Amino acid sequence: MSDTAEPETAAALREKVRDLLAAHPPATTGRTEFLRARFDAGLAWVHHPEGLGGLGAPRSLQAVVDAELAAAGAPDNDPRRIGIGLGMAAPTILAYGTEEQKLRFLRPLWTGEEVWCQLFSEPGAGSDLAALGTRAVRDGDHWVVDGQKVWTSSAHTARWAILIARTDPDAPKHRGITYFLCDMTDPGVEVRPLRQITGEAEFNEVFLTGVRVPDSHRLGAVGDGWSVARTTLMNERVAIGGGRVPREGGMIGRAADTWRTRPELRSHELHQRILDLWVDAEVARLTGERLRQQLAVGRPGPEGSAMKLAFARLNQEISGLEVELLGEEGLLYDDWTMRRPEHVDFTGRDAGYRYLRSKGNSIEGGTTEVLLNIVAERVLGLPAEPRDDKDVPWKDLAR
Secondary structure (H helix, E strand, O other): OOOOHHHHHHHHHHHHHHHHHHHOOOOOOOHHHHHHHHHHOOOOOOOOOEOOOEOOOOHHHHHHHHHHHHHOOOOOOOOOOOHHHHHHHHHHHHHHOOHHHHHHHHHHHHHOOOOEEEEOOEOOEOOOHHHOOOEEEEEOOEEEEEEEEOOOOOOOOOOEEEEEEEOOOOOEOOOOEEEEEEEOOOOOEEEEEEOOOOOOOOEEEEEEEEEEEEHHHEEOOOOEHHHHHHHHHHHHHHHHHOOOOOOOOOHHHHHHHHHHHOHHHOOHHHHHHHHHHHHHHHHHHHHHHHHHHHHOOOOOOOHHHHHHHHHHHHHHHHHHHHHHHHHHHHHOOOOOOOOOOOOOOOOOOOHHHHHHHHHHHHOOOOOHHHHHHHHHHHHOOOOOOOOOOOOOEHHHOOO
């Protein structure tokens, strides 16, 4: 889009926002009703096609809409609570879903009326996700799914799940997988909490026993689930590591605030470390902004893996510095109560929570080791690691 055309498009979007606000004043309109109206007006994801929450506008202009609505006091859709749906399920459904699937799922997903979770990792297939063993067997117009998934965020609140399962054990592991949309309320779906080092049970394990998934809830072709899943995974890493934050947002902001308000805790060595981490956090923030600009003209690529790597390293180093800076206070922990939260709040609790919770950042969304391989092979173009399972049927792999 040319520089002269974009202001006209931005002006048109502002006009649509004014029309929305006039027809549905936030002060007198229920939250869900307003969000539905916003979606129907094409102001949810402006880059989506018309009728699917968008207007076919450049992705970069979403910020125009968001700013106008925030200034008017309009409600948001609580993106932290529905992050998996927004960041992973929605772009995958948009890319691979049928028109019926897009119309059925995208609107309640965006409004937050239906929460989503991700049924990918398994006890024996975490880092090597393509080795998964959950089976889906065709039975007429349905698939019967049996297996176990683990480390499932939001499973205890989710209505729907993105699910990958093995449909052809005779094919090599990457080629015998199919992608489904699974109703978490169906018979045979059992969710159990997994208590973490923080004391919370933010994650879950999910057992699938004879779960019947309609073939109409299959996403993509039979056996092509790995290609579909890669779209999900690339979007996941961007969602985790590439979220928009202001300068001194996130963990570095909390550490910097402690440094400024508690001069008695300072030392020369800690001063040097917090300066280094502040610069690293700012570089990561600006790199994330550049990645989002690239996304405005195409789908996410493997570069999102580098952002997720940086996110994990920075969170762990900053939280470690903050605990050290606080000395004995850093050893305190506010609450070990077993809870099942709806989202992660890195900045709303104490330094001890941030330190413990950040340990999971190098595992969730792809382990650091796996992401280093992706960056090496797909970004830097280095030779791939040797593989002895490339053309071996999954059923013949050693387990």
